[in-house]
Amino acid sequence: MEQDSIERTISIPLPPDEAWQFLTERDHLEHWLAPQVELEPVEGGRVRVVGDDGVERCGEVESVEEPRHLRFTWSGPDEDSSIVEITVEPDGEGSRIDVSERRAEPVEALARIYVFEVAAVPDGPLLLAA
């Protein structure tokens, strides 16, 4: 299992060009991404999102291929930067939207050992690598 990324897929009943508006226009984004969203859908565009929890995340748009693909970075205070990638594919009369978020920096090797021990061998001996 990839430890540093999550992937999600949904289908929505709108064609890709309309789905794209939901992914790039502020009025739409503020209905689903977060209560406050600034996202300039051009390469190098600024990203600033304030979540339900009041946490502000800032980053930059890395690539845009309207109406199929959007990639941006973001990070909150004390968070490592992560990369969000959204792709839109036609799906019947609607669209399939794939979202992934992955960390820009690899995790510490030691943290991987904890995870391996905790997740894979809950009753096994600890691997003492420290």
Place this chain on the structure above:
Amino acid sequence: MSERVDATFAALSDPTRRRVVDLLSERGGATASELARELPVTRQAVAKHLAVLDAAGLVSASRSGRELRYRLTPRPFEDAVGWMVRVGAEWDDRLARLADAAGRYG
């Protein structure tokens, strides 16, 4: 770093505590009572294990009604499972809202 690592290894040297961490990573958060239902130990024993994990900085508690709800702390688990649980849950919420908004629009 090495003190933190020592504390972490000591806290995780117990199989029940590792199971507690495993359950917290699956659920995102739980009370001692909820954890005790999943484990072959009493609520009091779970509370003691949680106290050890708390002292090692691996979990943190917030009040939930009359009980404390425990979550994995951002670090060191933020470097691994905790990150996936948190970020995955955030996207589940966002995409549920997107599906809802797009459904109303379409």
